[in-house]
Amino acid sequence: MSVLDINKIRQDFPILDEKVNGRDLVYFDNAATTQKPFVVLEALANYYGHYNANIHRGIHFLAEKATSAFEDSRTTIQKFLNAAQKEEIIFTYGTTDGINLVAQTYGRKFLKEGDEIIISTLEHHSNIVPWQMLCEEKGCVLRVIPIDDKGDLILEEYEKMLSEKTKFVSVVHVSNALGTINDVKFIIDKAHEVGAKVLIDGAQASSHITIDVQTLDADFYAFSAHKLFGPTGMGVLYGKLDILNAMPPYRGGGEMIKEVTFEKTTYNELPYKFEAGTPNIADVVAVKFAIDYINELGKENIAAYEDELLKYATDQLSEISGLRIIGQAKEKVSVVSFVLDGIHPQDVGVILDQQGIAIRTGHHCTQPLMNRLGLPGTSRASFAVYNTKPEIDKLVAGIHKVKKMVL
């Protein structure tokens, strides 16, 4: 039994009262994006309703209030990641934006022809394409850590790949398609032994796992607010201070400068050097409320409850004949990917949708992974703290209906 009062938590998320196709919504697409609690919605309304102003430059009351709320969020996130300093927290538009920032600044400045970049088979397209673009421009070589049939990285192969040529490693913390939790501490330590820098794509980890960038010794860590009950279009890039300082700025504009003349511009200090233009103030302000909400529930409590849901779903789904669970890694978050014999994932998704159940079907932006698994795609149910076992029962009944209708 969970120490959390799940029914009370459900009341914090207004969308859970929605009806879809005449049924109570069952939202199992949390790996794509999570729903937002009232506190986050209120924070957005409050900001726009009471202290909307541009930040860092105004001297009036509203500007100061907005600036202080904006910077409070930075401090909250610093603590959330256990970063050493608040200047190491860069606001971005999301995980994708953070990874591109690193590839386009650190990558372009420090990587050269023949250098090797290591990613893994589990990567989301957003942790593949930016590195391919860099490789194309710089003549670097992209190498890929293989997986075994259960969806775990084969770390012995990774160790063999490492050499003095390895200059960068960019690996996902938690796989969005399979739920695999990677041993990123090991990956980081081994990369550091050969002098390579490491970025961790934390998009799927941030809402499930306690993250301590100092213990991990990660050089970069990227995640998106919308996957942890926060707003869309807001993300975070953590980077070690000395590395961020050595990196050239990314976008030019206001806010990121110290002094501009037509002859020469000097750049602002961290973190503003990487935050050109008016930022996404409202969403940055609101993310603090999402993190406070998580902290109030307690990440360990959330993880324990989600684990209970994962076990229950895995057991129940395994009972269905013709259903195969894809991804049985040693350690997983609350994501269950599956295929049904003789039924295309899209048909599963459409028929479940008719029953008010939202899951994700397809390749989950991980086409190379699907190719490795020899699948056109999977159906994926991903759980959050507001989901329940009776909802999982509805999924199971829904899948039986899919089979009855299609086969």
Place this chain on the structure above:
Amino acid sequence: MTINEIQDEIIEEFELFDDWEGKYEYIIDLGKKLPKLADEHKNQDNIIKGCQSIVWLHAYKKDDKLHFEADSEAIIVKGLVSMLVKVMTNHTPEEILKSDLYFIDKVGLASHLAQTRSNGLASMVKQMRAYAVAYQAKDN
């Protein structure tokens, strides 16, 4: 039959169903009944872009009329596609280009047309019209 007569016939058939299950079972049944597309036509060029499942569309002309054959990996898409093929096949390019496909909306499947990215019904219609334009151009 004209394009509109075929559409009206489909709309009439759907009036028999009062819940989603009957409707979808019927679509699935249409999908199962759609003749398999010959392997030679299941080539890269015939793949409709923008679908979550692979959809193939093959077109040819016979006696001034366009004919379509299609297939998909997913059975519901195949059923939807089968209706489109039924409506659009054996008409002249002019008729196809003039047509207004109201049946999709009338039978309550408009959401499938809107969700272009997931099942590509809209891409399919577009591709059928593109064939019509191409064959028209060839003749002139």
